[in-house]
Amino acid sequence: MSEEADLLTIGGHTFTSRFILGSGKYSYDLIDSAINQAKAQIITMALRRTDSAEENILNYIPDGITILPNTSGSTNAEEAIRTARLARELSGSNFIKLEVVPDKKYLMPDNHETVKATEVLANEGFIVMPYVLPDLNIARQLVDAGAATVMPLAAPIGTNKGLATKDLIQILIDEIDVPVIIDAGIGRPSEAAEAMEMGAAAIMANTSMATAENIPLMAEAFRLGVEAGRKAYLAGPGRIIERGAVASSPLTGLSK
């Protein structure tokens, strides 16, 4: 398969990058170099009440980058729907990263409310990318409701704990026909690579870069991890021998 042919398609839009960046918890000055090093084509951002004293983040986003607004701060479907409508007015596009998070301690998404909001927003023409706790039945309901992707968490938001929900994510990858994009918890490029090897369609990361000492360098490392994992997935990983060993050198012709 040629590299050009390996496109990520979300709601009819295609991307060559499989690494989605967050824009939180680091200086806007670093966004441009993080995007460049990540070769990211999508960046997510939040909506909040305007503070005229604050810098305008849009001035820091390079041309051609797709803005993926998120509904962070929403605690139920109704709030998320309102935020999504505001986001569409602001961004001029239908992309929405749907987050419904009533729980303040673990930041666990409310899967049920997320399905409700997905149904409403998809009917309004949004390209809905819901953030969920990985659950096959919920993922199926999201697809039925019109979700463009499913974005399961690997570990709680901001923890950098890696693929804590690995087995559940694998079920989604195996059974769900829309792109499964890993969101939240990925802490290291090796974990991004592992998720991509498993067949994830893309990785979304923020805190793992924002808390690194060198943000652009970590963005590059993640990009390489995502690319390596994707290529490995496409290559079809070799089998595992549970017991014993299998020589890779000829067993004949030995000189004694």
Place this chain on the structure above:
Amino acid sequence: MVTVNGEPLADAAGQNLLTFLQQRQTPVDNVVVELNGTIIHRPEYEQTLIQPNDKLELISFVGGGR
């Protein structure tokens, strides 16, 4: 009393939205205005006069992962 993002703002009444935003130095490319729960589209700013008991929400994109 007009409220803007939850705060009372007495002198906002009577202005049109565009003038109001410009005076606040709010970047018009990064704000969506919700007036009494309804989104006001950008081309409508100039003809929209703020009324004495209006509730305005001014929302912008900010950095945020999730």
